[in-house]
Amino acid sequence: MNLFLQLLGSGLVVGAMYALFALGFAFVFAVTRVFHLAQAATYTLAAFVFYLVYVEAELHPVLAVLVAAATAICFGVLCELVVYRPLRHRSNGDQISTLVVALGVVIVVENAVGLLFGTQPRGYSSSDVTSSVRLLGISLTVPQVQIVVVAVLVLLLSLAFIRYTRPGREMAAVSDNPELAELIGVSVRRTYVWAFVAGSLVVAIAALMVGRNTGIYPTMGLNPVLVGAVAVIVAGNGRLLPVFGSAVVMGLLENLAVLRLPSSWQPTVLFGALVIVLLARPYGLFSSRERSFVQWSS
Amino acid sequence: MEFLTFLVFLGCMYSILTSSFGLLMGLGRQFSMAHAGMWGLGAYASAYVTLKLEWPLWWGVPVALLAGALAGALVAIPALRVGVGVYLAIVTFAFQMVFVNMLRNLTELTGGSHGMAGMPAFPAVGTLSTTQTVTLYTAIAAAAALLLTHLWRHGSYGRVLLALGRDEKVLEGLGRDVRWLKIQLFAITGALGSLAGVFYAQYLSFISPDSFTVHESILVMTMLLIGGAFTTLGPVVGAWFFVLVPELLTRLGLPDSVAAALQQILFGLLLVVFMIFRPQGIVAPRRRRQRRPPGNVDAHSGTATVGAAR
Numbered sequence: 001m002n003l004f005l006q007l008l009g010s011g012l013v014v015g016a017m018y019a020l021f022a023l024g025f026a027f028v029f030a031v032t033r034v035f036h037l038a039q040a041a042t043y044t045l046a047a048f049v050f051y052l053v054y055v056e057a058e059l060h061p062v063l064a065v066l067v068a069a070a071t072a073i074c075f076g077v078l079c080e081l082v083v084y085r086p087l088r089h090r091s092n093g094d095q096i097s098t099l100v101v102a103l104g105v106v107i108v109v110e111n112a113v114g115l116l117f118g119t120q121p122r123g124y125s126s127s128d129v130t131s132s133v134r135l136l137g138i139s140l141t142v143p144q145v146q147i148v149v150v151a152v153l154v155l156l157l158s159l160a161f162i163r164y165t166r167p168g169r170e171m172a173a174v175s176d177n178p179e180l181a182e183l184i185g186v187s188v189r190r191t192y193v194w195a196f197v198a199g200s201l202v203v204a205i206a207a208l209m210v211g212r213n214t215g216i217y218p219t220m221g222l223n224p225v226l227v228g229a230v231a232v233i234v235a236g237n238g239r240l241l242p243v244f245g246s247a248v249v250m251g252l253l254e255n256l257a258v259l260r261l262p263s264s265w266q267p268t269v270l271f272g273a274l275v276i277v278l279l280a281r282p283y284g285l286f287s288s289r290e291r292s293f294v295q296w297s298s
Numbered sequence: 299m300e301f302l303t304f305l306v307f308l309g310c311m312y313s314i315l316t317s318s319f320g321l322l323m324g325l326g327r328q329f330s331m332a333h334a335g336m337w338g339l340g341a342y343a344s345a346y347v348t349l350k351l352e353w354p355l356w357w358g359v360p361v362a363l364l365a366g367a368l369a370g371a372l373v374a375i376p377a378l379r380v381g382v383g384v385y386l387a388i389v390t391f392a393f394q395m396v397f398v399n400m401l402r403n404l405t406e407l408t409g410g411s412h413g414m415a416g417m418p419a420f421p422a423v424g425t426l427s428t429t430q431t432v433t434l435y436t437a438i439a440a441a442a443a444l445l446l447t448h449l450w451r452h453g454s455y456g457r458v459l460l461a462l463g464r465d466e467k468v469l470e471g472l473g474r475d476v477r478w479l480k481i482q483l484f485a486i487t488g489a490l491g492s493l494a495g496v497f498y499a500q501y502l503s504f505i506s507p508d509s510f511t512v513h514e515s516i517l518v519m520t521m522l523l524i525g526g527a528f529t530t531l532g533p534v535v536g537a538w539f540f541v542l543v544p545e546l547l548t549r550l551g552l553p554d555s556v557a558a559a560l561q562q563i564l565f566g567l568l569l570v571v572f573m574i575f576r577p578q579g580i581v582a583p584r585r586r587r588q589r590r591p592p593g594n595v596d597a598h599s600g601t602a603t604v605g606a607a608r
Contacts (some may be wrong), residue, residue: 267399
């Protein structure tokens with residue numbers, strides 16, 4: 001029972017981490033249908049810029065956070081303006097082309113960062129990494145608890161952003177029906193840029209939170225971003241609550257599997273479950289056939 | 299001399315991989331991230347039957363072909379459900395992750411993370427060394443794969459596969475069984491990818507899960523797209539380009555780690571630039587094919603494309 005609770009706790013932490021990546025991915029994918037795997041590069045850049053300003057230059061952490069977030073946003077918008085938009089205009093902007101180009105961007109950034117900083121993992125050491133919190137018989141470190149809190153905060157702020165701000169509402173409109181949105185005077189191009197701003201910001205937050213837990217290295221991005229993408233696909237549509245839910249379910253599943261199987265089998269459990277889910281419900285767990293992305297892609 | 303043999307071997311082996319992946323992605327427009335898995339399956343299947351089961355040496359080849367074909371068909375089944383595009387990419391990515399994870403965990407079968415070593419080698423031909431013998435066989439297989447893809451791309455079966463990539467619904471309307479076609483395509487390309495794995499295991503006489511990760515799938519995809527996915531020669535040019543250019547870079551006298559990173563940066567940039575400015579790759583089809591209109595393909599333009607391909 002104790003083990004179960006402990007696994008539930010660490011599953012929630014991992015799920016919250018996946019949820020941050022999934023939310024960042026969902027902002028871009030739901031609005032623009034760009035399979036923005038280059039968020040792996042955004043993630044690496046944000047983590048290393050924070051490291052550079054905070055640890056190497058020894059400046060104030062708040063300044064480091066702001067600089068890292070600004071870098072991430074600039075990079076995301078740059079991807080849209082320099083890479084994805086020309087691709088769209090050259091009439092070969094199908095989803096596979098954008099996915100391939102995104103992988104190219106990831107390769108470039110990962111290796112450039114590796115060239116500058118080396119491929120050895122680094123960490124931003126802070127005193128509270130080892131201190132733990134006990135709650136209902138679950139023992140977690142302070143940064144782990146922070147990840148959960150931050151993930152929930154990001155979810156709530158994102159929901160508020162989409163509901164109560166003009167760019168957020170325009171994003172929802174474009175996500176739903178770009179032609180109709182254009183007709184009522186929404187600039188689709190500008191909304192795309194907004195989607196990249198929001199998505200990149202969420203990924204920057206993920207970089208700072210996760211980097212404290214696991215350390216940072218140039219190739220750290222692709223796997224969590226792909227898992228985030230998987231969560232968006234499993235949810236089946238770009239609505240934020242289902243996306244968040246799928247990510248948490250994936251984290252829980254991966255950790256609770258340890259009850260029956262050695263932990264080295266976690267990837268098989270996670271990705272095997274994905275295949276089964278998509279076989280049973282190709283349009284996603286929380287989506288109907290009509291509202292799913294699948295209709296879009298096929 | 300040994301080093302030169304190795305380069306020739308790599309060029310031929312990657313040619314088999316890119317040629318088969320070219321049929322899948324270039325001709326049939328089925329984007330798979332599991333091709334490294336097919337390659338690894340061939341390597342492991344042949345190593346297992348010759349090393350652990352001690353079957354006669356040549357049995358490794360048909361066993362690997364069969365395993366690759368079955369695995370390809372297995373991957374194709376969920377692919378039928380989820381359709382095309384990024385969904386296929388995600389499902390095949392999942393298969394790739396499960397495959398490598400199983401290689402690591404099924405220790406009795408695969409040797410786990412330590413891999414397998416000491417596969418019995420093909421008997422040497424004439425005065426050639428063992429590695430040269432494997433290279434010779436690999437070159438023959440690469441030539442055969444090239445011939446096969448050439449015949450297909452210009453034959454009626456290739457036209458059907460082309461139509462499969464352009465618009466399934468039209469093909470279905472013409473009375474073809476699209477599902478069965480997809481399974482065939484995945485099975486055949488899986489078998490060919492597996493064949494490359496047999497030679498890889500033979501040449502190095504050591505295999506481990508780290509050699510067959512999703513990064514290798516991405517590498518093969520990059521080779522294919524830069525070489526040219528829509529011609530017979532394109533995949534081969536891409537494979538040799540990627541084997542030879544790093545060699546030229548190491549002659550510049552840079553430290554190894556810097557040279558490796560620069561090479562990766564170069565390949566990444568090439569991929570981005572090619573996809574935007576020259577999506578047909580280095581070797582482009584001679585006759586300009588009608589391009590897909592932006593956005594979704596509607597029935598009308600799909601018909602036009604299939605018609606133009608005839």
